Amino acid sequence: DNNEDMNLNSPLLHELLEYELQDEIKNDDKDKDNDSNKVNDKNITSIHCHNASINSVSTFPSGNIISTSDDKSIIIYDIFFNILQYIQNAHDNVINYVEIKDENNFITCSFDKSIKSWNKNNNEFKINKIIKNAHDDVIMKVIYCSDNNLISCSYDKTIKIWKENN
Numbered sequence: 001d002n003n004e005d006m007n008l009n010s011p012l013l014h015e016l017l018e019y020e021l022q023d024e025i026k027n028d029d030k031d032k033d034n035d036s037n038k039v040n041d042k043n044i045t046s047i048h049c050h051n052a053s054i055n056s057v058s059t060f061p062s063g064n065i066i067s068t069s070d071d072k073s074i075i076i077y078d079i080f081f082n083i084l085q086y087i088q089n090a091h092d093n094v095i096n097y098v099e100i101k102d103e104n105n106f107i108t109c110s111f112d113k114s115i116k117s118w119n120k121n122n123n124e125f126k127i128n129k130i131i132k133n134a135h136d137d138v139i140m141k142v143i144y145c146s147d148n149n150l151i152s153c154s155y156d157k158t159i160k161i162w163k164e165n166n
Contacts, residue, residue, distance in 0.1 A: 049075045049084055056097045058106075068095035068108060074118075076125065087125060091116065097141045107150060109139035115152055117164070131162065 052070035059065055065077040072095060074087040093111035100106045104120040105128075113135050119128035135154035142152040150162040 047077055049077070049086075055095060058098055058100050060100055060103050062103055066098050066100065066106065068098045070094045072110075074098065074108065074125075085124065096139065099141075099143050101144050107142050107144070109134075109142040109152060111138045113137065113139060113154075115139060115142050115150065115162070129165075134162075135160065 047065070050067065050069040050071050050073060054067050054069050056068045057065065058067075063079050065079065067075050067077075068090075069075075072089050072091050072093060074090045074095065076085040076087075077083075078085070090108065091110035091112050091114060095108050095110045098106055098108050106118050106125070108116050108118065110116075113133050115131040115134045116127055117129040118125045120126075134152060135156045135158060137154050137156035139152050139154045142150055144164075145151050145161075148164040150164055151159060152162065153159045
């Protein structure tokens with residue numbers, strides 16, 4: 001009977017559905033195993049703002065985002081007002097790292113061997129201090145530490161501790 005193929009009570013249809021259901025359960029179990037090792041892989045948004053590789057990104061306490069790049073610029077993204085502040089040619093060469101101190105202060109380091117301290121004034125960040133030739137080679141990272149000190153490291157194989165004066 002040809003109608004049996006269309007009949008919901010067909011043994012063939014039940015067998016097929018049972019097979020598909022078991023296969024789906026097996027695949028769900030595999031996905032669950034894989035999910036335990038996954039992070040949330042849903043991209044919320046993308047910010048296209050630099051003209052070259054981005055080397056460092058951080059967030060201010062407010063949630064605003066700051067990034068540095070091979071294009072020698074610093075970009076601050078105000079997440080609340082959807083505004084980008086560009087600081088073009090912030091260094092003379094690639095900027096390797098940015099470290100946030102608080103909502104109004106951050107430091108950067110560069111291939112140009114300098115460390116720059118930045119301060120917010122009238123809602124814009126400006127250079128507060130520059131340590132030129134802080135190292136004999138490229139500076140890879142600079143961080144704030146206790147007692148208003150900075151620590152930097154370089155390709156010159158040194159770590160230096162700096163007293164940040166107010």
